[in-house]
Amino acid sequence: MEKLYPVMMNLNGKKAVIIGGGKIALRKAKGLAGTGVKIVVVSPGIREELFKLHDVVWKQKEFEAKDIKGAHLIFAATDNKAVNEYVCQCAEANQWVNDTSKSERSDFITPAVIRRDKFILAISTSGASPELAKELKIELENRYDNKLEYTVDMYAKRRNKK
Numbered sequence: 001m002e003k004l005y006p007v008m009m010n011l012n013g014k015k016a017v018i019i020g021g022g023k024i025a026l027r028k029a030k031g032l033a034g035t036g037v038k039i040v041v042v043s044p045g046i047r048e049e050l051f052k053l054h055d056v057v058w059k060q061k062e063f064e065a066k067d068i069k070g071a072h073l074i075f076a077a078t079d080n081k082a083v084n085e086y087v088c089q090c091a092e093a094n095q096w097v098n099d100t101s102k103s104e105r106s107d108f109i110t111p112a113v114i115r116r117d118k119f120i121l122a123i124s125t126s127g128a129s130p131e132l133a134k135e136l137k138i139e140l141e142n143r144y145d146n147k148l149e150y151t152v153d154m155y156a157k158r159r160n161k162k
């Protein structure tokens, strides 16, 4: 696999479509929540917690190609790998797809994340071991505690004075 490129995205006003309404769909939606992105979930069934998330619109149906029209980011998160593969096939070349069941098929993957307001630490193993990414996150959470929010603000103020 080619090396991956890390980036912090401004998703305000963009559209993300999540195919599937289960455990993994919920995790991806929680990661997107608060970014200003419009989240559309396409799935016959949906977890209550996902349905209740702010910014989520639920289309109660099985996936069809037309569901990803105009999407900037697409998450294939059904429990049917053939459906996830079909989602990838339906995407236009200029759309970004995350196949949660097969990293090699993905245009982007999501890292394990520690967030302290403006401070964001993203940890990735390039898809090799999500479990290790999660373990490292847990290990680093104490090192990068809530105080960091204030440290960032302090440095930002000092910077603005210059």
Ligand SMILES: C[C@@]1(CC(=O)O)C2=NC(=C\c3[nH]c(c(CCC(=O)O)c3CC(=O)O)Cc3[nH]c(c(CC(=O)O)c3CCC(=O)O)/C=C3\N/C(=C\2)[C@@H](CCC(=O)O)[C@]3(C)CC(=O)O)/[C@H]1CCC(=O)O
Pocket: 027, 028, 031, 098, 099, 100, 101, 102, 103, 104, 106, 108, 109, 110, 111, 112, 113, 123, 124, 125, 126, 127, 128, 129, 130, 131, 133, 134, 137
């Ligand atoms: C970090 C985290 C963030 C998040 O989900 O947002 C994340 N996976 C997490 C957990 C986790 N995932 C899996 C397990 C079970 C143990 C295991 O199988 O290893 C656990 C552990 C658990 O749940 O405790 C299973 C799994 N994951 C992927 C596949 C398919 C494949 O490998 O091809 C399969 C097999 C599915 C199957 O069985 O069919 C794929 C991906 N998972 C990624 C991210 C991307 C790579 C990240 C990187 O290393 O850079 C990537 C490539 C795509 C993507 O999803 O974006 C999140 C931790 C959240 C946290 O921080 O708490």
Ligand SMILES: NC(=O)c1ccc[n+]([C@@H]2O[C@H](COP(=O)([O-])OP(=O)(O)OC[C@H]3O[C@@H](n4cnc5c(N)ncnc54)[C@H](O)[C@@H]3O)[C@@H](O)[C@H]2O)c1
Pocket: 019, 020, 021, 022, 023, 024, 025, 042, 043, 044, 045, 046, 047, 061, 062, 063, 077, 078, 079, 080, 081, 083, 100, 101, 130
């Ligand atoms: N990336 C990760 O971190 C990670 C971790 C574990 C599992 N996975 C993968 O994630 C996938 C989903 O796992 P889950 O635990 O969320 O499953 P789940 O059973 O909780 O949810 C599956 C969802 O897919 C929906 N669905 C099924 N067929 C559909 C279709 N044709 N169109 C639209 N929606 C459809 C179901 O209604 C359900 O809401 C699995 O394929 C698994 O391989 C990924």
